[in-house]
Amino acid sequence: MLARLALLVLAVQISGCALPAREKAGALRAEVVARLGPPTASFPLPSGERLLYSELPAGFAAYNLDFDASGRLVRNEQVLTQARFENLPVGIWTTADVQRTFGAPLRVERVARFEGDIWTYRFRQNSDPRLAHVHLDRQGVVRLVMFTDELPHFDNARD
Template identity: 85%
Template structure:
């Protein structure tokens, strides 16, 4: 009887390993915006990734934006030329991108075309306008970028804060 139990246990281990290996193979084949390479056709990208979070017309083509917000930390802008070929694939939710926003020049439309819809839109007493908040990762740190848009919809400043972890207070 011990032998039968050991065989069943060992056999279950093999099945579990086979199932795990199959899962790993499936995940390795997952379509992710970051994996799309320049030259890919728009139709092929859409077939692999599905519909984008947003689509924007560009002077020389079109941008498909795939955003992980509100739960994630990345948004990929895939820019296609007029013939539907992928020119550029960029992860846009980065400290460098937010640091280089042209203050006093960019509008709400520029921000949305670049970063997509914000995580949230807020207002505070000390600023007369909307504050669009985006979540991103800087190295291993979780950060928030707060883009301040005045009443005319023009970017006036960008502030950064750390995103604090959400602890489970139910255990206290």
């Protein structure tokens, strides 16, 4: 009985160690997927494939793991950052570029003063929760990126 409990605790600890951030260059695609499970999304690249592991909607990170044609990891990047959103090519990037880089948004909204969709992503700047709002016009071209602080959610409902 004690041995089974020890094995269960070890299995939980090992599974908790499987994080996209820990994957190193040179790792084989099959081994990465075996450790991390299926990706949130995958995208073909000119010279390989991108596996995206996103923590949204509850988390604040998304990792792009880029593999070459032979299935070896060549790049591992956490992309939900202020710098990445600030450097998004406005007027050039499309919906497909945004999704291939950041994955699916936390939410998609519309407002009266903009004709198109606003894709919102959560991220952390230092330890502060923030939101990036990517404005995509009707043709799916990025027109604006804005930032706001994510306000805490308070549930004032009474039982």
